[in-house]
Amino acid sequence: MxxxxxxxxxxxxxxxxxxxxxxxxxxxxxxxxxxxxxxxxxxxxxxxxxxxxxxxxxxxxxxxxxxxSKETYSLQFGYKEKGGKVVSENQNDTKMITGDENIVLADLVVQWKITDPVKYLYNSEAPQEILYDATSASLRSIIGSSKIDDALTSGRADIEGNVREILSDLVTKYDIGITVLAVKLQDVELPNDEVRAAFTNVTDARETMNTKINEAQKYRNQKMNEGEGEVAAIISRAQGDKAARVEAARGSVSVFNRLYEQYKSSPDVTRERLTIETIEQVLPNAQIYIMNDDGETLKYLPIAPLERKENNANESQSSGTKQEGSEKNNE
Incomplete structure (x- = not known):
């Protein structure tokens, strides 16, 4: 036993x-x-x-x-994705009011990772829920201070950056061991078809306005360039005319100085010559007679008729010489 x-x-x-x-x-x-x-x-x-x-x-x-895990996690705010397809959406989370009192539906994805495992495990009971609520608060804060045009068109990058900044501050304040890596807006759209159509019309009108403004500015720039070119040409011509007038004035001064020197040496002769030259310029075809102080006409040598006779004689002699030369050539 x-x-x-x-x-x-x-x-x-x-x-x-x-x-x-x-x-x-x-x-x-x-x-x-x-x-x-x-x-x-x-x-x-x-x-x-x-x-x-x-x-x-x-x-x-x-x-x-x-x-x-050390991997990067994705928080899908306002929707759930499975196999690359959206399987459900939650409009209660995504419906927001913009700063200009319009309603939009905005959802996004947050890339995050665990950087302090001890705080992630023991500083909070549900860190992912805290992250989700902080994301909602951050996005609503930024959308609520933005205009609808910025949310739907060109301001998406600024909204993403501002949401990431606020969300990172909240996560740091909650001290849950999480670091936000990136924030990406997925869709920002209007709540129904009628609002979308109205907004599309407004957007088209704005684009037309911008196009017209650009065309007007282009026309304005073209005309300003043409005007500046004309101004430059007028200034250039004026400067050329100024230079020509200055040079002509200097030439006239030089001529006057030479005449003045001659006038000082023989004033009577110079005075008479200037008088005759002036008469020739004013009356180029007039016959000039030199008179005595008593008013009687002096006898003068008819130079002009003699010059005409001499010219006629020279022309006759020249034509006769040509005739003789041609007869000799014929013989």
Whole structure:
């Protein structure tokens, strides 16, 4: 019959084996390259392990390990996507009022990752819900201070940057071990077809207005360039005319100075010559008679008739010479 000592011995051996198995299986763990681990000693977070490989620790229940991923997570705000397709939308979350009192539907995606596993695990009960609510508050704050045109067209990048800045501040303030990497607006649209059609008409009218303004500015610039060219040409011609007049005036001064020198040496002769030259300029075909002071006509040498006779004689002689030359050539 088995006695009590044997029972205790067998039980001790079994318990020892179980303890050895427990120690053997709970004294080590592995960390992948995409993981990070938090070591708990009697339930208190002690260390964070980020280097991959085989690690050792005290057996359970002295130390335990919680593993988290290093990957980048995506928070889909206002919609849910599965297999690359949107499977559901929540308009209660995405419906917002802009700063100019228009209603838009805005959804976005937030890229985030866990940067402090201890705070992520133990500073809050539901860090992802906190992140979702902070995203909603940030987006509504920015949309509520923006105009509808900015939200639908050119202001999307500014809205994304402002939402990321506010969201990062909130996450830092909540201290939940999360870092926001990027914020991307997915869709910003109007709530129904009638509003979309009206906004499209307004947008088309604005584009037409901008086109007309650009054409008017182009025409204005063209005319201003032409006017500036004409002004430059007029100034250039005026400067040329000025230079010509200055040179002509200098020439006249030089002529006057020479005449004045001659006048000082023989004033009577110079005076008479200037008088005759002036009469010739004013009356180029007039016959000039030189009179005495008593009014009687002086006899003068008829130079002009003599010059005409001499010219006629020279012309006759020249034509006769040509006739003789031609007769000799004929012979």
């Amino acid at each position: 088995v006695n009590l000592k044997q029972i205790y011995t067998v039980a001790g051996i079994v318990i020892g084996i179980l303890l050895l198995v427990l120690v053997g299986f709970t004294s080590w763990y592995t960390v992948d390259e995409s993981e990070q681990a938090v070591i708990l000693t009697f339930g208190k977070a002690e260390d964070t392990v980020t280097e991959p490989g085989l690690k050792f620790k005290f057996p359970w229940p002295i130390q335990t390990v919680d593993k988290l």
